[in-house]
Amino acid sequence: xxxxxxxxxxxxxxxxxxxxxxxxxxxxxxxxxxxxxxxxxxxxxxxxxxxxxxxxxxxxxxxxxxxxxxxxxxxxxxxxxxxxxxxxxxxxxxxxxxxxxxxxxxxxxxxxxxxxxxxxxxxxxxxxxxxxxxxxxxxxxxxxxxxxxxxxxxxxxxxxxxxxxxxxxxxxxxxxxxxxxxxxxxxxxxxxxxxxxxxxxxxxxxxxxxxxxxxxxxxxxxxxxxxxxxxxxxxxxxxxxxxxxxxxxxxxxxxxxxxxxxxxxxxxxxxxxxxxxxxxxxxxxxxxxxxxxxxxxxxxxxxxxxxxxxxxxxxxxxxxxxxxxxxxxxxxxxxxxxxxxxxxxxxxxxxxxxxxxxxxxxxxxxxxxxxxxxxxxxxxxxxxxxxxxxxxxxxxxxxxxxxxxxxxxxxxxxxxxxxxxxxxxxxxxxxxxxxxxxxxxxxxxxxxxxxxxxxxxxxxxxxxxxxxxxxxxxxxxxxxxxxxxxxxxxxxxx
Amino acid sequence: xxxxxxxxxxxxxxxxxxxxxxxxxxxxxxxxxxxxxxxxxxxxxxxxxxxxxxxxxxxxxxxxxxxxxxxxxxxxxxxxxxxxxxxxxxxxxxxxxxxxxxxxxxxxxxxxxxxxxxxxxxxxxxxxxxxxxxxxxxxxxxxxxxxxxxxxxxxxxxx
Numbered sequence: 001x002x003x004x005x006x007x008x009x010x011x012x013x014x015x016x017x018x019x020x021x022x023x024x025x026x027x028x029x030x031x032x033x034x035x036x037x038x039x040x041x042x043x044x045x046x047x048x049x050x051x052x053x054x055x056x057x058x059x060x061x062x063x064x065x066x067x068x069x070x071x072x073x074x075x076x077x078x079x080x081x082x083x084x085x086x087x088x089x090x091x092x093x094x095x096x097x098x099x100x101x102x103x104x105x106x107x108x109x110x111x112x113x114x115x116x117x118x119x120x121x122x123x124x125x126x127x128x129x130x131x132x133x134x135x136x137x138x139x140x141x142x143x144x145x146x147x148x149x150x151x152x153x154x155x156x157x158x159x160x161x162x163x164x165x166x167x168x169x170x171x172x173x174x175x176x177x178x179x180x181x182x183x184x185x186x187x188x189x190x191x192x193x194x195x196x197x198x199x200x201x202x203x204x205x206x207x208x209x210x211x212x213x214x215x216x217x218x219x220x221x222x223x224x225x226x227x228x229x230x231x232x233x234x235x236x237x238x239x240x241x242x243x244x245x246x247x248x249x250x251x252x253x254x255x256x257x258x259x260x261x262x263x264x265x266x267x268x269x270x271x272x273x274x275x276x277x278x279x280x281x282x283x284x285x286x287x288x289x290x291x292x293x294x295x296x297x298x299x300x301x302x303x304x305x306x307x308x309x310x311x312x313x314x315x316x317x318x319x320x321x322x323x324x325x326x327x328x329x330x331x332x333x334x335x336x337x338x339x340x341x342x343x344x345x346x347x348x349x350x351x352x353x354x355x356x357x358x359x360x361x362x363x364x365x366x367x368x369x370x371x372x373x374x375x376x377x378x379x380x381x382x383x384x385x386x387x388x389x390x391x392x393x394x395x396x397x398x399x400x401x402x403x404x405x406x407x408x409x410x411x412x413x414x415x416x417x418x419x420x421x422x423x424x425x426x427x428x429x430x431x432x433x434x435x436x437x438x439x440x441x442x443x444x445x446x447x448x449x450x451x452x453x454x455x456x457x458x459x460x461x462x463x464x465x466x467x468x469x470x471x472x473x474x475x476x477x478x479x480x481x482x483x484x485x486x487x488x489x490x491x492x493x494x
Numbered sequence: 495x496x497x498x499x500x501x502x503x504x505x506x507x508x509x510x511x512x513x514x515x516x517x518x519x520x521x522x523x524x525x526x527x528x529x530x531x532x533x534x535x536x537x538x539x540x541x542x543x544x545x546x547x548x549x550x551x552x553x554x555x556x557x558x559x560x561x562x563x564x565x566x567x568x569x570x571x572x573x574x575x576x577x578x579x580x581x582x583x584x585x586x587x588x589x590x591x592x593x594x595x596x597x598x599x600x601x602x603x604x605x606x607x608x609x610x611x612x613x614x615x616x617x618x619x620x621x622x623x624x625x626x627x628x629x630x631x632x633x634x635x636x637x638x639x640x641x642x643x644x645x646x647x648x649x650x651x652x653x
Binding site: 300419421422423424425426427428429430433443444445446449450451452467470471472 | 575576577583585586587588589590591592593595596620621622623625
């Protein structure tokens with residue numbers, strides 16, 4: 001197959017491009033549809049038709065203008081309808097070539113090639129639809145081991161499957177039902193409701209339903225609405241997680257791990273081991289009582305749509321099995337070390353921080369709106385929450401690793417290799433100085449930018465020691481101060 | 495971090511910060527004027543207006559007159575072969591350690607006000623964060639930039 005001349009993608013790429021455009025602007029399109037549907041005038045239909053025609057035409061033009069070739073170990077892509085873009089990706093800079101397929105691609109027996117480069121100015125190229133053979137050819141020409149075009153057996157050499165982990169169906173169901181992706185679900189419901197609501201109101205449906213209902217108190221009505229919303233939100237989060245993490249597999253290869261997931265939309269993420277910056281374990285509020293958690297990693301360089309490099313390494317696992325998973329998959333993150341807890345005098349700061357604002361708001365609302373006494377449960381819960389945050393906060397370090405556990409909503413335990421730390425800080429506000437407390441923060445690279453792990457209100461001396469012992473000098477000299485008199489706790493603690 | 499080798503930044507930066515804050519917090523002085531134009535100053539409004547004016551002026555003066563010298567006094571930086579150490583902050587005091595092997599690039603920057611004072615700032619970027627040492631003499635800033643990038647290259651070879 002000739003890869004040295006410019007080639008087009010399979011024509012189906014025009015369709016996937018249009019579909020991607022629609023999906024990217026789905027909210028705008030829905031809003032237009034809802035507003036337009038109320039007017040019912042003829043020009044509106046023409047506008048919709050014209051819109052879709054425009055989308056299709058732009059998809060076709062895009063396909064027509066998108067050409068690529070591989071020449072002397074360099075991927076050259078020309079694209080853009082009005083502004084011509086030339087993208088060169090050299091072999092040495094390419095870190096990952098992912099071959100995967102979406103619904104449309106699979107229907108036509110095609111694949112999608114995703115090429116990612118390294119570094120902070122990482123660039124990525126996506127070839128939407130090509131036959132599998134072309135994709136393999138691209139991969140062979142651009143991967144470092146298949147240097148010469150004659151090396152025919154290079155295709156097989158990197159297809160050697162390593163150890164593969166799957167997600168049992170039972171665990172998938174537990175993961176889906178405890179995912180707690182309510183935020184996303186509620187926002188979807190909210191936008192939908194705000195769009196549908198005027199339609200319902202105009203069609204008198206609302207009054208009809210209200211007349212039908214017995215004249216109960218408003219509280220019951222509101223309660224019922226909340227329950228219905230929560231149930232629907234839960235179902236959305238259940239099924240979206242099911243689709244996202246269905247067919248999950250984690251594959252260990254020689255120098256990279258490959259995570260693939262998704263039922264309709266297959267997602268394949270290749271992470272070279274050397275790009276892993278940190279590992280963290282999240283115990284969600286619904287999962288913690290059941291003894292489950294999820295394992296993520298931070299990967300440097302190429303981020304997702306939001307530029308974040310957090311990747312799900314394993315979506316659901318029993319707490320007591322985390323250690324063995326880490327040992328097998330990422331042994332460099334398998335550590336056990338003594339952790340320091342914030343001193344007991346920090347408790348009131350933890351509680352104050354999480355409860356103060358809510359307490360103030362509740363008090364103001366209580367006296368101005370004369371709310372029911374039940375509303376005091378909100379600040380009471382936040383006090384309890386502050387106590388939980390204090391209980392879960394701990395930090396520990398050795399010459400090679402830093403472990404920080406804390407809680408915002410979920411409990412998060414992060415394991416960081418010292419050599420991967422981008423910078424570390426301790427800070428103290430004037431109240432903290434008065435109480436002789438400090439906060440510590442560690443930054444690691446993640447995606448296009450960084451990500452940080454923080455612990456609040458540790459003992460002042462501990463903070464100073466943290467900074468000093470992790471400085472290069474201290475590690476060279478190999479001094480390891482004994483951690484006496486401090487409150488100790490085992491970390492990571494599973 | 496070796497505290498002994500830590501250096502201060504140029505005291506001229508106090509002036510730069512004063513100008514910056516004076517302009518940046520100018521909106522505070524506009525607040526009472528806006529209040530006056532909406533409510534006038536009869537009865538209660540007079541007292542509210544007086545309190546608001548006093549508060550706004552106090553915060554403005556705090557940021558323009560009192561904080562800059564304190565900030566300058568707190569600012570320390572230190573550089574050795576392995577790390578850059580930064581110590582700064584008046585209300586919240588922060589101490590940061592940046593391993594030189596993690597430094598991706600170092601820039602010097604000079605805005606119009608800084609140029610007027612003959613100063614420049616050094617910006618240190620890692621893959622995750624960006625830090626700035628403000629208000630160094632332009633020449634020193636340039637030397638520092640070169641030193642950091644040399645060290646960073648050396649440290650890179652180690653890893």
